[in-house]
Amino acid sequence: xxxxxxxxxxxxxxxxxxxxxxxxxxxxxxxxxxxxxxxxxxxxxxxxxxxxxxxxxxxxxxxxxxxxxxxxxxxxxxxxxxxxxxxxxxxxxxxxxxxxxxxxxxxxxxxxxxxxxxxxxxxxxxxxxxxxxxxxxxxxxxxxxxxxxxxxxxxxxxxxxxxxxxxxxxxxxxxxxxxxxxxxxxxxxxxxxxxxxxxxxxxxxxxxxxxxxxxxxxxxxxxxxxxxxxxxxxxxxxxxxxxxxxxxxxxxxxxxxxxxxxxxxxxxxxxxxxxxxxxxxx
Amino acid sequence: xxxxxxxxxxxxxxxxxxxxxxxxxxxxxxxxxxxxxxxxxxxxxxxxxxxxxxxxxxxxxxxxxxxxxxxxxxxxxxxxxxxxxxxxxxxxxxxxxxxxxxxxxxxxxxxxxxxxxxxxxxxxxxxxxxxxxxxxxxxxxxxxxxxxxxxxxxxxxxxxxxxxxxxxxxxxxxxxxxxxxxxxxxxxxxxxxxxxxxxxxxxxxxxxxxxxxxxxxxxxxxxxxxxxxxxxxxxxxxxxxxxxxxxxxxxxxxxxxxxxxxxxxxxxxxxxxxxxxxxxxxxxxxxxxxxxxxxxxxx
Amino acid sequence: xxxxxxxxxxxxxxxxxxxxxxxxxxxxxxxxxxxxxxxxxxxxxxxxxxxxxxxxxxxxxxxxxxxxxxxxxxxxxxxxxxxxxxxxxxxxxxxxxxxxxxxxxxxxxxxxxxxxxxxxxxxxxxxxxxxxxxxxxxxxxxxxxxxxxxxxxxxxxxxxxxxxxxxxxxxxxxxxxxxxxxxxxxxxxxxxxxxxxxxxxxxxxxxxxxxxxxxxxxxxxxxxxxxxxxxxxxxxxxxxxxxxxxxxxxxxxxxxxxxxxxxxxxxxxxxxxxxxxxxxxxxxxxxxxxxxxxxxxxxxxxxxxxxxxxxxxxxxxxxxxxxxxxxxxxxxxxxxxxxxxxxxxxxxxx
Numbered sequence: 001x002x003x004x005x006x007x008x009x010x011x012x013x014x015x016x017x018x019x020x021x022x023x024x025x026x027x028x029x030x031x032x033x034x035x036x037x038x039x040x041x042x043x044x045x046x047x048x049x050x051x052x053x054x055x056x057x058x059x060x061x062x063x064x065x066x067x068x069x070x071x072x073x074x075x076x077x078x079x080x081x082x083x084x085x086x087x088x089x090x091x092x093x094x095x096x097x098x099x100x101x102x103x104x105x106x107x108x109x110x111x112x113x114x115x116x117x118x119x120x121x122x123x124x125x126x127x128x129x130x131x132x133x134x135x136x137x138x139x140x141x142x143x144x145x146x147x148x149x150x151x152x153x154x155x156x157x158x159x160x161x162x163x164x165x166x167x168x169x170x171x172x173x174x175x176x177x178x179x180x181x182x183x184x185x186x187x188x189x190x191x192x193x194x195x196x197x198x199x200x201x202x203x204x205x206x207x208x209x210x211x212x213x214x215x216x217x218x219x220x221x222x223x224x225x226x227x228x229x230x231x232x233x234x235x236x237x238x239x240x241x242x243x244x245x246x247x248x249x250x251x252x253x254x255x256x257x258x259x260x261x262x263x264x265x266x267x268x269x270x271x272x273x274x275x276x277x278x279x280x281x282x
Numbered sequence: 283x284x285x286x287x288x289x290x291x292x293x294x295x296x297x298x299x300x301x302x303x304x305x306x307x308x309x310x311x312x313x314x315x316x317x318x319x320x321x322x323x324x325x326x327x328x329x330x331x332x333x334x335x336x337x338x339x340x341x342x343x344x345x346x347x348x349x350x351x352x353x354x355x356x357x358x359x360x361x362x363x364x365x366x367x368x369x370x371x372x373x374x375x376x377x378x379x380x381x382x383x384x385x386x387x388x389x390x391x392x393x394x395x396x397x398x399x400x401x402x403x404x405x406x407x408x409x410x411x412x413x414x415x416x417x418x419x420x421x422x423x424x425x426x427x428x429x430x431x432x433x434x435x436x437x438x439x440x441x442x443x444x445x446x447x448x449x450x451x452x453x454x455x456x457x458x459x460x461x462x463x464x465x466x467x468x469x470x471x472x473x474x475x476x477x478x479x480x481x482x483x484x485x486x487x488x489x490x491x492x493x494x495x496x497x498x499x500x501x502x503x504x505x506x507x508x509x510x511x512x513x514x515x516x517x518x519x520x521x522x523x524x525x526x527x528x529x530x531x532x533x534x535x536x537x538x539x540x541x542x543x544x545x546x547x548x549x550x551x552x553x554x555x556x557x558x559x560x561x562x563x564x565x566x567x568x569x570x571x572x573x574x575x576x577x578x579x580x581x
Numbered sequence: 582x583x584x585x586x587x588x589x590x591x592x593x594x595x596x597x598x599x600x601x602x603x604x605x606x607x608x609x610x611x612x613x614x615x616x617x618x619x620x621x622x623x624x625x626x627x628x629x630x631x632x633x634x635x636x637x638x639x640x641x642x643x644x645x646x647x648x649x650x651x652x653x654x655x656x657x658x659x660x661x662x663x664x665x666x667x668x669x670x671x672x673x674x675x676x677x678x679x680x681x682x683x684x685x686x687x688x689x690x691x692x693x694x695x696x697x698x699x700x701x702x703x704x705x706x707x708x709x710x711x712x713x714x715x716x717x718x719x720x721x722x723x724x725x726x727x728x729x730x731x732x733x734x735x736x737x738x739x740x741x742x743x744x745x746x747x748x749x750x751x752x753x754x755x756x757x758x759x760x761x762x763x764x765x766x767x768x769x770x771x772x773x774x775x776x777x778x779x780x781x782x783x784x785x786x787x788x789x790x791x792x793x794x795x796x797x798x799x800x801x802x803x804x805x806x807x808x809x810x811x812x813x814x815x816x817x818x819x820x821x822x823x824x825x826x827x828x829x830x831x832x833x834x835x836x837x838x839x840x841x842x843x844x845x846x847x848x849x850x851x852x853x854x855x856x857x858x859x860x861x862x863x864x865x866x867x868x869x870x871x872x873x874x875x876x877x878x879x880x881x882x883x884x885x886x887x888x889x890x891x892x893x894x895x896x897x898x899x900x901x902x903x904x905x906x907x908x909x910x911x912x913x914x915x916x917x918x919x920x921x922x923x924x925x926x927x928x929x930x931x
Contacts, residue, residue, distance in 0.1 A: 263401025
């Protein structure tokens, strides 16, 4: 082909690539804004004066930054206690879910045994049951067992909710640690448990940490069961829900922002492990 | 060197001899725990819902549920949410996943941004969009600032339930798209780069490439995402509560209401039973369709 | 100190039989190679020795001890894995020291032995590094050092060279052989590479489909394969086999005839002859050149003889054209006769 056509072809190719790039970045940025702007807005709403809530049109920029709303929220009766409760429940969920789920995930990833697929399917299908069908009879049972309105009851339900995820995630994490490493340790003089503790566990800590964070966040956010199972010892979401009818708008905004804060941090720490959450494979 | 006779062990003895004992032992606590906390309540709930106060078999609770004022609405609203939310989320999530998967410079930051809603509860999402959709909220502020409206539009009043539906769909899409995106992204990562490059080599345009090459390979992930999203759609609760309160009945709220406000656990169990049956039906339906499709797909 | 013996060792996975009653004695200080194609059971046998697999029949002994039911840690063995299995979260020093620490050796003793092992494998400059900072070849040496310093009487190696690139593999092969001469530990070495086997082993056990088909020194295995399989598996290019039938003391093939083994009248025979043992010039086999591949040190010819295709090694300087007619003479004392029906060698006074 002639030099002229070659260079004009190159030019049109470059133009096409440029247009492609522009379209790509535009779409990416639009989607990012779609995600970020509402968070920005709730932050503005939470950090304004209480009267700002009733203003119209609202200030889109945080020109009148004020901690009044947040202070009111935090100072409202029961809020600090519910935050404490949410933390306790979330931490308890981590402990129970990891204690049960880590050995189960290890078993699924390392061993071939009769019924392995059936177990995996059973674990996965437990995700299918709506929280309503679990929480309501459990509430009734807990009243009989004197577990009603106790944080331990919520911990039990939350850890059951998260357990399938933890099992699947830890199975994936252990699968990525070559079993030959544990075999090598065994030939060098460790027992099976020793090999797990000295080799598999240290190498899977990052993944286990991600599972723990996921368990924390899920428990922190859980609304339905927490609301049904508690009365006075509410978690934060339960408190906010129970007061939705009567609370003023600024209270809700502050509460909403408060509920969101952890997620920003947790997702940052978890970003490498986001893909393992929903099933084995990677 | 004495020759030892071969050791043939009977099947139960083999299992007990720790070949399978160890993994089963490690797995047992979780299985037991999940059975106790899932199977037992489910059975209990179903029993609760079909018994009268004195324990005799009775369908009175289901009867009451069906004749509840809000029954038809709750059913219809939940269905509408399902039908609207799932396609929107699948599309948005697919766009996000494809974008991230193309690994353009800066994709790491965008991944983090898109993933933020993963950790936001539906309650928080409801409140966030409340601040936007309320009468004196940010949407009206922006629209009037742009000169598009004179009077604030009421998105959340019972006079215009279509708009209420829209706000809920928007809020849920905003929040839960991240979950679908993560599933699809994981599926995309499994597709070898060769497929993309081969399509490029053969001159297919980007759209064609996506449709013909990627989507079929992504089918398992799409199916997973569809099932998971549908299951959760039936349980939509707090986002509705935050935005619309009692004006927009949904199944999960009716269950909660029956328990917490009417102090009637049996009625609540009936609602929960309905949710369960609908969830299982749709999931089985999906699985059937997927299996049929796979049987027909050229291998 | 420590021989290794397998007596009628059997291993089954569900319905598949991986090892069908294997008998093998490895002498003290011997370098025994388990050689065979993938799926033949060589790695399974090694893992049964290590204790990483449980056997379903028979006995495994180390020295006089029956170790069949013992866990790996109680067998006092050391193993080098194909993937090296070097612990990524520990420095090289700690990797090498791992086995010693598990056996509760004192700190000065550990330090002394680790330094010795590192010196033996030229790892001294890397002791403070993490495996991720090392090349594949260096990591392989860490795996070997880690195994050697434990002083266990038996050393197991599962294809330790297969993940190295070709040049490095040559080096490492020589290194391992030198190591064995220095350290003289009973070694069981698994490989699918027959060149490795021939160059390194004191004896080779050739395996196929879960059983051992021949145990001999490399030269005997090369020179007197026990079956068609061994002859084709060993040697590159593999042994040629020509079809023929025994008749009146001769073997009659497709257009040729040579004196055959006695007492085989009427049976179908295979004439086995290695490519380098065929003389070009006058001879009973007549054929046509199909392909001539000049390989620098020699030329490899593919020759069609009747219905059979032969590989022949010819001097590098000779020139051959496609379709050129040739006469070939297999060296009579190098002919290995095989019974076509069973695939096994026929003992002949060659």
